[in-house]
Amino acid sequence: MTAHPVKHPVSLGGIHHAAYRCKDAKETVEWYGRVLGMDYTTAFAEDHVPSTGAYDPYMHVFLDAGNGNVLAFFELPHQKDMGRDENTPAWVQHLAFKVASEEELLAAKAHVEAQGIEVLGPTHHGIFKSIYFFDPNGHRVELAADIGTDEQYAELKRVAPMMLDEWSQTKKAPRHADWLHQIAREQNGIEAN
Known part of the structure; x- marks a missing residue:
């Protein structure tokens, strides 16, 4: 007698959005549009945080990262200046986006460099190749092209x-x-x- 697999009680449909902090919402929206071609789709702005009720004015912006994926940022003008986790190397935490081919990766590198942004790579990881650079908030961005079989x-x-x-x-x-x-x-x- 074979057991029937039990359906997990949580059925995910993908990532709704991933949210990060930014220094300036307008600058961030413009940078991601100019450098990565991301469309700015939605914004929410509140003076009080809906989940906690705390007074903490914010602008929350959403960008289309393709294929139903959404990248979001919060600008928090009443919080301390944003920093980074100094106990984690800068290369660890990053945003990785997929491009369709190695040719597109090389074209993206040329475009990003033409924007005056320093790019590392391409780096070969065996089954994909990547380039790396930083956004204006200090977030490391990776573009990756799958090349594995x-x-x-x-x-x-x-x-x-x-x-x-x-x-x-x-x-x-x-x-x-x-x-x-x-x-x-x-x-x-x-x-x-």
């Missing part, structure tokens, strides 16, 4: 549980996907250790 993605999914278990026990990089690291090293011109 269906077989590579399937293999990464297969070894993911083993990698997580090993990481949880050792806190050292598991080597279940060494082939991926070798591809990235070769493409990035880094000698194998």
